[in-house]
Amino acid sequence: MSEIGLRERKKRRMYQSVSDIAIRLFLEKGFDAVSVAEIAAAAEISKPTLFRYFPAKEDLVLYRIADHEDEAARVVGQGEQAPLAALRRHFLEGLERGDPITGMNDHPQVVAFHALLYGTPALVAGMYGHLERAEAALAEALGGDLDARLAAGQIVAVRRILAQENWRRIRGGEPVEEVRRDAVAAAERAFAQLEGAFPYLA
Template sequence: MSAVDGKPGLRERKKQRTHAAISDAAITLFLEHGFNQVTVAQVAEAAEVSKRTLFAYFPAKEDLVVHRLADHETELARVVRARPQGTTPLRAVREHFLRGLHDRDPITGLNDHPQVRRVHRMILDAPTLVARMDRFKAGAERALAQALQETADTPELTARLAAVQIVAVHWALAQDNADRLAYGESADGRSAGALADAEHAFDLLENGLRQLTPQ
């Protein structure tokens, strides 16, 4: 059945439910037993699907975790493309990150929901998940570089170098916050420090790292 009035049809809704059921079963098992200790077959059994069906939705075991961040891979690129006229790409990214801190967006690392903390620790404890996150980071760099080229008329090399730096700063800030929260610090307790660190980091970017050299 096709979509009606912009709403997904019956077949699409069934696929969405299956996707969610597999994901929920996987996260539950991984958090209870550990990512490396749970097999794909166990996830399929818990979700009441075949292994073949599971792999149709999630090509690799790591995708069962990382897919929850999939929309964020191109997030900075979308922010740059959607920025108001007259706003520089870096200013748009900066304001977006600061807004995320205020809203306790998990992608900023400043979210102390118990499951968010546990998922972060799980990723750190699984080398294959850490490697998968590195691929995620590289994808974010490519997407942002393309957005800079297309919307700011930035030369290709400049766009690539800028994207690497911006994504790295975004990543480092979020990682610092998540690490602190994963091991007990509260989001409210970390908030002022996270904000100060973000302002400092983006100041460094905006000034071309000149602040590293004493005046």
């Protein structure tokens, strides 16, 4: 068991290290200007090894948000509150602690990463795959039927739009505390609308 754990930890460190190196290069030169060969050389691995970990160039960036794909489903699965109440609380807590996934973070590296993510067409396309998987996981947690899929689609869209608005304002130079105050009010309104649309989840 300990050997399996060690192998898994080494694998995760490799994923993290190569992704970090790739993102640094992308931020320095631009996504399209950096080749996979250049990333492999900087990480001191071969191209075939890199492709074993990251089948597509976009995966090197999207890896950083991959663990959020089932986040909403995990929150619902805890079952401590009604689904929308739990998701609302989770999002508001993320705003309070400056979780980058909520867009509420003004650290220069986080802002630059979001600019890379939202400003690169290939990564935007990859993001939709990420969102579809998040939606599918949440729909399953909500019951898996058509009503659950409809609700999951709306919930994922609300979270995405709220986060993008926060990032847009912070990137524009607005003070983070001012953005946070408005973001809390916006999230409250958005989740109230979701509760009106899906009362059985509230």
